[in-house]
Amino acid sequence: MYKPVILPIDWSMIAPVVLVAMVGIIALCIEMARPKKNNNLIVGFTLAGLAVAAIAILVQFDMDSYRIGETLSGMVTRDRFSLTMQLLVVISAFLSVLFSEGYLREKRIPFGEFYPILCWSAVGAMVMVATQNLLMIFLGLEVLSISLYVLAGMSRSENKSEESALKYLLLGAFASGFLLYGIAFLYGGSGSIHLDTIRQSWAVGNSGSHMLLLFGLGLVLIGLGFKSSLVPFHMWTPDVYQGAPTNVTAFMAAGSKIGAIAALWRVLDAMGMMQQYWMPAMFWIAILTMTVGNLIALGQKDVKRVLGYSSIAHAGYILVGILAHVREPMKIGSDTVSYYLLSYALMTIGAFAVITLSARAGKEGTKFGDVQGLWHRAPLAAGSLIVFMASLIGIPPTSGFIGKLLIFKDAMAADLAPLAFVLAVNSIISVYYYLGILRSMFVVDEEGEYVRNSAMNNGLKSACVICMVGIFGAAIFFSPLMQLFGTR
Amino acid sequence: MQTEQFWSTYGGILLLVGVAAVLCGAMVTLSWVLGPKKLTPYKASPYECGVAPVGDAKERFPIKFYLVAIVFILFDIEVVFLWPWMTVFKNSTDLQFMITSFTSFALYMLTFIVGYVYVIRVGAIDWDETTSLEPAKLGLEPVEGDSNSPEVSSLPAVGVTA
Amino acid sequence: MQGVPLIAYLTLGLFLFSVGVVGVVIRRNPIVIFMCIELMLNAVNLTFLAFAKFLPTMTIPGKAPLADAAMSGQMMVIFVMAVAAAEVAVGLGIIMAIFRLRQDIDIDEMNLLRG
Numbered sequence: 001m002y003k004p005v006i007l008p009i010d011w012s013m014i015a016p017v018v019l020v021a022m023v024g025i026i027a028l029c030i031e032m033a034r035p036k037k038n039n040n041l042i043v044g045f046t047l048a049g050l051a052v053a054a055i056a057i058l059v060q061f062d063m064d065s066y067r068i069g070e071t072l073s074g075m076v077t078r079d080r081f082s083l084t085m086q087l088l089v090v091i092s093a094f095l096s097v098l099f100s101e102g103y104l105r106e107k108r109i110p111f112g113e114f115y116p117i118l119c120w121s122a123v124g125a126m127v128m129v130a131t132q133n134l135l136m137i138f139l140g141l142e143v144l145s146i147s148l149y150v151l152a153g154m155s156r157s158e159n160k161s162e163e164s165a166l167k168y169l170l171l172g173a174f175a176s177g178f179l180l181y182g183i184a185f186l187y188g189g190s191g192s193i194h195l196d197t198i199r200q201s202w203a204v205g206n207s208g209s210h211m212l213l214l215f216g217l218g219l220v221l222i223g224l225g226f227k228s229s230l231v232p233f234h235m236w237t238p239d240v241y242q243g244a245p246t247n248v249t250a251f252m253a254a255g256s257k258i259g260a261i262a263a264l265w266r267v268l269d270a271m272g273m274m275q276q277y278w279m280p281a282m283f284w285i286a287i288l289t290m291t292v293g294n295l296i297a298l299g300q301k302d303v304k305r306v307l308g309y310s311s312i313a314h315a316g317y318i319l320v321g322i323l324a325h326v327r328e329p330m331k332i333g334s335d336t337v338s339y340y341l342l343s344y345a346l347m348t349i350g351a352f353a354v355i356t357l358s359a360r361a362g363k364e365g366t367k368f369g370d371v372q373g374l375w376h377r378a379p380l381a382a383g384s385l386i387v388f389m390a391s392l393i394g395i396p397p398t399s400g401f402i403g404k405l406l407i408f409k410d411a412m413a414a415d416l417a418p419l420a421f422v423l424a425v426n427s428i429i430s431v432y433y434y435l436g437i438l439r440s441m442f443v444v445d446e447e448g449e450y451v452r453n454s455a456m457n458n459g460l461k462s463a464c465v466i467c468m469v470g471i472f473g474a475a476i477f478f479s480p481l482m483q484l485f486g487t488r
Numbered sequence: 489m490q491t492e493q494f495w496s497t498y499g500g501i502l503l504l505v506g507v508a509a510v511l512c513g514a515m516v517t518l519s520w521v522l523g524p525k526k527l528t529p530y531k532a533s534p535y536e537c538g539v540a541p542v543g544d545a546k547e548r549f550p551i552k553f554y555l556v557a558i559v560f561i562l563f564d565i566e567v568v569f570l571w572p573w574m575t576v577f578k579n580s581t582d583l584q585f586m587i588t589s590f591t592s593f594a595l596y597m598l599t600f601i602v603g604y605v606y607v608i609r610v611g612a613i614d615w616d617e618t619t620s621l622e623p624a625k626l627g628l629e630p631v632e633g634d635s636n637s638p639e640v641s642s643l644p645a646v647g648v649t650a
Numbered sequence: 651m652q653g654v655p656l657i658a659y660l661t662l663g664l665f666l667f668s669v670g671v672v673g674v675v676i677r678r679n680p681i682v683i684f685m686c687i688e689l690m691l692n693a694v695n696l697t698f699l700a701f702a703k704f705l706p707t708m709t710i711p712g713k714a715p716l717a718d719a720a721m722s723g724q725m726m727v728i729f730v731m732a733v734a735a736a737e738v739a740v741g742l743g744i745i746m747a748i749f750r751l752r753q754d755i756d757i758d759e760m761n762l763l764r765g
Binding site: 193 | 671674680683719726750
Binding site for chain 3: 497498554555557558559561562564565568569572
């Protein structure tokens with residue numbers, strides 16, 4: 001007979017996840033109690049809950065200087081990397097909620113369920129970054145993605161939104177099929193779905209199990225490549241970013257990318273031993289991701305599409321950081337990736353937050369023409385957009401610059417000079433289209449035809465200001481932050 | 489020896505496939521061959537529970553059937569988790585384990601109950617056409633002409649909207 | 651070992667998975683594409699269960715027999731089924747929403763999102 005064993009559960013480890021999930025459920029109950037009324041109560045509650053969850057994560061940083069542990073039979077892992085990533089996800093969710101209400105009102109989307117679903121989406125990402133168990137990675141990924149499918153289609157009267165939701169759903173489900181099939185083979189080759197055990201079983205395995213593991217790893221990388229939009233699998237990204245409501249796009253770009261990249265980091269880190277097989281492939285994928293993302297972005301006419309391609313390019317930059325870590329796991333830690341993701345999350349969410357201004361009275365235009373004259377109508381938004389673009393390009397006083405510099409340094413240290421070179425060249429290419437957005441912002445529309453922007457509300461203002469302060473703050477408090485992130 | 493092992497391994501499944509094929513084939517062919525065929529207009533018309541057929545069979549189904557199907561899928565699959573939990577719970581004698589697992593399972597069911605209440609609340613299984621599925625309730629206001637409709641522009645501007 | 655060998659299960663799984671992938675690529679109706687994705691997921695389930703059945707009888711050199719290995723595979727299958735159901739529910743919902751808007755769900759007609 002099966003004798004169940006109950007191991008003690010370290011509740012502090014799963015407290016943030018449980019908190020955010022509960023916030024979502026309670027927010028849904030509030031929505032049920034007063035449907036389709038104004039959402040202020042839900043917004044306030046969600047923000048407060050996310051803040052508490054952030055505190056619950058921050059507390060763990062302090063509990064022990066270097067506390068790595070697992071609970072729930074290895075389902076949940078805590079190390080510096082997982083804590084940092086969870087914190088980033090919560091911050092992204094917080095910022096997205098902050099500017100959403102005004103946008104939803106302007107676009108006439110009576111969807112109070114947005115807040116609970118966003119919370120659950122964040123839960124998915126938090127589960128996924130804080131585990132070494134492939135089952136949990138898969139589950140987290142699915143919770144994250146399924147919530148985002150719903151959110152992408154939440155503007156029910158808009159063809160674009162529904163179309164992007166369907167596209168995202170079909171490609172996402174397709175990708176998770178590959179991911180799962182890969183996990184099945186990793187499991188077959190090692191007898192476990194825990195990444196640590198898989199790592200060990202490569203060392204002791206024979207050629208048969210090596211074959212299974214390699215096949216499985218390839219499929220898993222295809223699946224995760226889809227989710228983190230690496231280049232041969234990036235086709236959905238710009239379409240979905242363009243079609244989804246802008247506040248959803250903001251969270252998609254930040255939260256979903258953090259989750260996928262963190263999972264990729266864990267998988268590649270565990271598979272470091274077999275890097276002679278996959279390193280060449282990932283090397284070329286990194287080059288392609290950076291280059292293709294930037295080159296296609298040059299010809300785009302839509303701000304959201306440009307940002308979509310730019311997010312592909314940024315995924316490529318981060319991949320360089322991951323590869324550098326895997327090549328020199330002792331010398332190069334996870335702090336580069338953490339730092340870059342922090343600055344990336346801040347600048348992307350900020351940029352999308354500014355773009356939400358172009359929604360007015362149920363309509364929204366995100367072409368370059370639609371941001372014309374922004375400088376005159378909303379100087380704060382325009383000013384912060386300048387900061388976000390500068391950071392996305394990587395201009396010195398911003399955290400985007402330091403993030404790129406760190407990745408560049410790591411790539412050189414890990415003997416990946418070609419990648420470092422491609423990164424530098426691509427940063428220069430990207431100046432063109434980021435400046436294109438800024439230029440159209442300063443163009444005065446003489447006909448006065450483009451006065452489509454809504455007024456800035458307090459939520460949007462504070463989101464912009466927080467992102468700006470964060471970008472400069474992360475640059476100024478660079479070394480304490482790196483210490484906080486730790487090497488692992 | 490080799491064939492014997494083959495049959496002991498695959499015999500069952502092959503037999504199943506064979507019997508199924510033969511049975512289905514026989515039923516269709518024999519009734520087609522043996523049955524008398526005297527076609528009258530009434531016989532040729534599709535069978536609808538003995539009532540005279542109405543309309544076309546390719547008619548579109550009301551969309552609420554899909555809604556019910558969706559809700560059904562979700563609540564159906566919860567049993568998948570009920571089953572393994574039950575199996576372990578039934579055989580366990582450890583009191584502490586029973587309490588822990590029962591509590592966690594009760595919490596799991598609680599989330600389903602919240603979901604169920606939500607489903608009722610938004611009227612997803614409300615079959616009265618006058619209350620369910622009305623466009624305004626689903627947020628399906630027509631986009632064109634939206635900007636100059638007075639009802640929309642007088643939405644309450646409170647809270648974060650300055 | 652008596653019985654159907656592991657490789658037979660894996661081959662069937664690979665076949666089903668390939669059918670699913672090809673179906674997703676060539677079909678035009680989102681509901682059919684969904685069915686193909688389901689096929690892929692069920693191929694994965696078959697693979698998991700085959701491994702879960704055979705791993706306890708195998709030994710990976712240098713390690714104890716994988717007696718407990720069966721557990722994770724079976725667990726995985728249950729979760730895959732649940733997730734697949736959730737995905738289908740959301741998918742049907744989105745397809746319904748599209749149908750309400752344009753009375754047509756052909757994938758090729760969806761071309762609003764262009765650069």
